Amino acid sequence: MKTLHSPQSVQRWAAAQRAEGRSIALVPTMGALHEGHLALISAAKKKADTVIVSIFVNPTQFGPNEDYARYPRTLDDDIRRCRELGADVLFAPAADDMYAASFSTWVNETVLSDALCGLRRPGHFKGVCTVVLKLFLICQPQVAVFGQKDAQQALVIRRMVRDLNVPVKVILHPTVREQDGLALSSRNRYLTESERRQAPVLYQALKQVAQLKKQGHSPAQIRRKLIRHIQTAPDARIDYVMLVDEETMAPVTKAAAGTKLLIAVAVFFGKTRLIDNVRIVW
Amino acid sequence: MKTLHSPQSVQRWAAAQRAEGRSIALVPTMGALHEGHLALISAAKKKADTVIVSIFVNPTQFGPNEDYARYPRTLDDDIRRCRELGADVLFAPAADDMYAASFSTWVNETVLSDALCGLRRPGHFKGVCTVVLKLFLICQPQVAVFGQKDAQQALVIRRMVRDLNVPVKVILHPTVREQDGLALSSRNRYLTESERRQAPVLYQALKQVAQLKKQGHSPAQIRRKLIRHIQTAPDARIDYVMLVDEETMAPVTKAAAGTKLLIAVAVFFGKTRLIDNVRIVW
Numbered sequence: 001m002k003t004l005h006s007p008q009s010v011q012r013w014a015a016a017q018r019a020e021g022r023s024i025a026l027v028p029t030m031g032a033l034h035e036g037h038l039a040l041i042s043a044a045k046k047k048a049d050t051v052i053v054s055i056f057v058n059p060t061q062f063g064p065n066e067d068y069a070r071y072p073r074t075l076d077d078d079i080r081r082c083r084e085l086g087a088d089v090l091f092a093p094a095a096d097d098m099y100a101a102s103f104s105t106w107v108n109e110t111v112l113s114d115a116l117c118g119l120r121r122p123g124h125f126k127g128v129c130t131v132v133l134k135l136f137l138i139c140q141p142q143v144a145v146f147g148q149k150d151a152q153q154a155l156v157i158r159r160m161v162r163d164l165n166v167p168v169k170v171i172l173h174p175t176v177r178e179q180d181g182l183a184l185s186s187r188n189r190y191l192t193e194s195e196r197r198q199a200p201v202l203y204q205a206l207k208q209v210a211q212l213k214k215q216g217h218s219p220a221q222i223r224r225k226l227i228r229h230i231q232t233a234p235d236a237r238i239d240y241v242m243l244v245d246e247e248t249m250a251p252v253t254k255a256a257a258g259t260k261l262l263i264a265v266a267v268f269f270g271k272t273r274l275i276d277n278v279r280i281v282w
Numbered sequence: 283m284k285t286l287h288s289p290q291s292v293q294r295w296a297a298a299q300r301a302e303g304r305s306i307a308l309v310p311t312m313g314a315l316h317e318g319h320l321a322l323i324s325a326a327k328k329k330a331d332t333v334i335v336s337i338f339v340n341p342t343q344f345g346p347n348e349d350y351a352r353y354p355r356t357l358d359d360d361i362r363r364c365r366e367l368g369a370d371v372l373f374a375p376a377a378d379d380m381y382a383a384s385f386s387t388w389v390n391e392t393v394l395s396d397a398l399c400g401l402r403r404p405g406h407f408k409g410v411c412t413v414v415l416k417l418f419l420i421c422q423p424q425v426a427v428f429g430q431k432d433a434q435q436a437l438v439i440r441r442m443v444r445d446l447n448v449p450v451k452v453i454l455h456p457t458v459r460e461q462d463g464l465a466l467s468s469r470n471r472y473l474t475e476s477e478r479r480q481a482p483v484l485y486q487a488l489k490q491v492a493q494l495k496k497q498g499h500s501p502a503q504i505r506r507k508l509i510r511h512i513q514t515a516p517d518a519r520i521d522y523v524m525l526v527d528e529e530t531m532a533p534v535t536k537a538a539a540g541t542k543l544l545i546a547v548a549v550f551f552g553k554t555r556l557i558d559n560v561r562i563v564w
Contacts, residue, residue: 007447015449021301104393105411105445111386129387137447163387164412165289165419167297247384
């Protein structure tokens with residue numbers, strides 16, 4: 001496995017692969033790799049001849065009061081794990097190599113970004129879209145694999161790909177969970193022991209959605225039940241609990257049959273913000 | 283020459299060319315082709331194995347009170363001229379094929395766009411960047427040829443290409459002019475006979491810049507002289523006359539030696555807005 005740092009060297013490598021008829025799958029990450037990321041890399045291996053894993057803690061998707069500085073960085077471990085899984089290139093650029101001092105071009109998805117995490121984290125999805133498009137243009141993949149855990153990110157990126165005619169197929173991989181249901185996340189390591197014990201409440205709540213629908217509850221009723229369930233965890237501070245239409249991100253209180261709903265939650269435990277989601281066709 | 287209308291068909295064609303090792307040059311136009319465009323196509327022929335000419339009057343780069351509806355459309359003539367010049371593909375999409383009803387992703391260059399035409403035409407360069415990136419991703423060129431007449435557009439596109447790591451080389455072709463110096467433009471046909479006689483005043487003024495510099499005039503003095511010269515045309519209504527630093531688009535009144543200056547003018551004759559420019563190293 002090659003570890004490359006400059007965008008130019010990766011772009012050259014990718015162009016050579018493509019010229020020789022080899023397909024490329026990209027797994028964009030912020031590093032601090034866990035079993036969820038590793039599942040994405042394994043999935044990518046099955047989709048293309050070669051796999052690039054990018055590791056870049058992207059400053060432009062963090063707000064001024066967020067955890068950019070303290071976001072976990074475990075590059076040596078990450079390199080070892082990518083090598084073990086058979087990735088071909090690990091792309092780990094420096095922030096300066098991705099953003100020139102006079103950088104001034106942004107990619108902005110303006111509808112799906114304007115809900116859920118986008119409301120709570122202004123500018124977050126502008127940073128995500130910009131860096132993901134850059135990674136696509138540097139790495140030239142035919143396929144890119146993202147995790148379903150970041151559901152809104154996935155929908156925003158798919159919209160960007162559609163709107164800008166990006167020739168990349170976006171594949172979503174199911175969320176990987178701990179035994180007790182907690183979605184894997186690099187931020188789980190921030191949790192205290194007590195917070196970690198309470199954190200599975202997100203998925204415990206979300207798991208009930210299908211059953212609640214079957215029992216005849218409306219989206220608005222389900223939302224109230226999820227909120228009440230999550231509030232049983234003493235340290236849970238709800239950021240949002242939303243049922244939205246996947247096509248528009250508009251909140252749904254009553255759904256027409258066949259509507260694709262995303263049920264998404266964001267909950268703070270102390271300073272740590274966890275997100276999770278399930279999807280359901282109404 | 284193939285005439286293709288759907289982005290998907292062009293993207294497939296381009297992918298097949300690339301897979302077979304053939305290079306692609308793109309000439310993006312809004313049609314109503316004149317000798318200036320034809321010079322771009324001839325230049326493109328020398329730069330790559332195959333040439334795509336796109337013809338798309340892009341609605342998103344026109345303001346609400348601009349000439350989108352009346353912009354000249356001469357597709358049959360354009361097709362004939364592209365065929366005669368040996369273009370391989372003419373790509374003429376419908377607006378609906380480029381912008382889905384739920385289109386929501388924009389590319390926004392935020393520094394160089396915020397001057398000259400960008401101030402006078404809010405949203406113009408957002409529309410330009412978005413459509414040009416789409417055309418790049420659809421047509422997959424290694425090389426794209428633009429005219430120097432649209433100097434700010436060229437600088438904004440080069441910045442976008444740099445910032446987003448777009449693997450396309452942007453080539454600028456010198457402005458093609460009428461015998462009397464008027465820069466060729468699809469909008470020249472809007473001019474009345476009297477306006478057409480006065481229009482060469484733009485280039486007559488711009489041509490003096492090198493001589494004025496030699497005589498020791500400052501950028502600020504040159505600007506005043508250009509304004510006075512253009513105002514000798516009775517129907518000329520100046521939109522702007524600016525000397526700016528090409529790297530930043532900041533107005534320059536005194537220049538350090540070696541500064542790359544763009545001297546750009548926009549002048550109305552009746553409802554018709556003409557632009558022209560020269561470049562000089564101070």
